Amino acid sequence: MNRVTNFTMAAIISSFAFAGASYAEDSVVMNGGPQIEKTLTTFNKAFDVKYLNDYQNQKDQPDAQDTAIPRSEDGVKNIQASIRENKRLVEKLAAKDIKVDDVVNAQQAADGSITFFIR
Template sequence: MNRIAKLSVIAALSALSFGGVTFAASSAMNWPAHIDQTVRHFKGNNFNIVNVDTLKESSETRTWLKEATPKQISALHAAVHANKPLAAKLKGQNVEMNNIAGAEQAADGSLTFYLR
């Protein structure tokens, strides 16, 4: 009887850990949390510009960019416009503000802007 109880506990814990992996994979594809606030308060020159078409079709980044809501995109555009120095730097690199499809912050604090 003790073996059956142990096997049941092991099976239950295994099922929970697989559920956690599934949740982590799906949450990684979501729009970056608070990216509009990050962009609004960003200072410096450490940013990259990436064209969405250069990303692989199976890329997680491309997936969350496609799934972005109009509300998320408009909040991002408003944040870029509110950050006057950043907006000027982006315009200096010929970035049209309406073509910004998304942004994310790297671990080093730099930003990557994705353009349509």
């Protein structure tokens, strides 16, 4: 009986490990270039804003607290273009005094909200 219990517990623990890995992979995929750009064209939910005080340095040496990997110049342009396609999002950003040209990255959370990184 003890062997059965040990095997069952090992199976349960390993299933949690696989579930966590799958969740992490989904996060990477949904924040990848094409996927986040597609999301931004229709995005109409809550968002947060994070200001990057030293954007030039941030591109070369990201802070550990900044979970979003800096995008290439083309990546930044693509994100800004996707935002511009979404007039409602442009208006919401403007209401917070945020110019689309200052957005350098976006990262979607598991709850569907997005954090915009502003230079």
